[in-house]
Amino acid sequence: MLDFIPSFPAFLLIFVRVTSFFLMMPLFSYRTIPASHKVGLGFMLSIIMFTSIGAPEIAIDSTYFLLVIKEAMVGLFIGFIAALMMAAIQIAGGFIDFQMGFAIANVIDPQTGAQSPLMGQYLYTIALLFLLTVNGHHLLIDGIFYSYNFVPIDQVTIPFGNGNIAEFIILSFNKMFIIAFQMSLPVVGSLFLVDVALGIVARTVPQLNIFVVGLPVKIAVSFLVLIAVMGVLIMVISDLFSTTLATMRGLMELIGGA
Structure with a gap:
């Protein structure tokens, strides 16, 4: 137990990154999961990661508080980019709802507490079940585990001055809308033809x-x-799951200065 005390600051940094990741990551961030369960899962994962990556001994000084802020921001950034890509399903449902006439009938998403389109919520629920079926949540946890290969625990700063990070996030945002449009295109395109047919009927x-x-x-x-x-x-x-993991990896490489 005494041997663990010098390494406790490093363990705390890992715990901050994991719990920050859980605040934003799809599935694990939902408020229907009790906060005590999230903290407990984050604590157990932090212990496993701490014993696996061989974290160095870190002294608690003025730089340590910068490391805590950096770890929190890294976890939030990685979780945010994963949630951003998964939001393509909700956007696609919004496109479909607008054409179907369901746009006025938004529902409250019990997971996030935000308003969600009907078809978006339906497709998102199917996507989450599919994510659990293919063990995609394990891959998301692997993402935060292997983030230490790109962003070391003793790296003090995040290169916000690097324009590639902002460009990467904007391109990911653009990719998310493209995927959403591709998902909604069959229904939206069919409804456009229905609108054309109804317009012809209205005239005739x-x-x-x-x-x-x-x-x-x-x-x-x-x-x-x-x-x-x-x-x-x-x-x-x-394919969206694969794109999400690739996007997480690309952002971690940029944050780590690779």
Whole structure:
């Protein structure tokens, strides 16, 4: 026990990075998970990581507080970039809802407490179940574990002056919207054709109340197209997981100055 005391500052730095990562990371950050469970899981993971990476002895001085801030920011940054990429599913659901006419019927996401589109919440729930099925949450934990290969525990600063970090985050944001558009394109494209057909019907049969007929038709077509392309959506979500891990790795390389 006495041998552990000189290494306790290094363990505390690891604990700060892991818990900060849990604050932002998908699945682990949800408020439906008790805070005591998050802290307990972070503590156990920190012990495993501490014994695995062989952290150096670090003295508690003025530089140590800078290390604590740096560890918290590294964990938040990595968790944020993972949450950013996973938000593509919610954005795709928002695109679909807007075309279906469900945009006015947002629901409260019990996981985050924020308003969420109906289809976005539906697709996001499927994505989370798929993430757990393929052990993607283990890969996310691996991401924070291997972050010490890129950002050492004794690195004091984060190179915010490096424009590549800002450019990388902007490109990741752009990639997220592209993936969201690709996911929503089958349904949105089909509904666009339905809108064109309804417009033609409205011009040729003016007696028909197109607003009464159009909404149920668009909803029915949307669900039929979703059922038809669900397998493709699962493949896109699988690729999204790989993109998320690659994005996390790229950000860690930039923060570490690689």
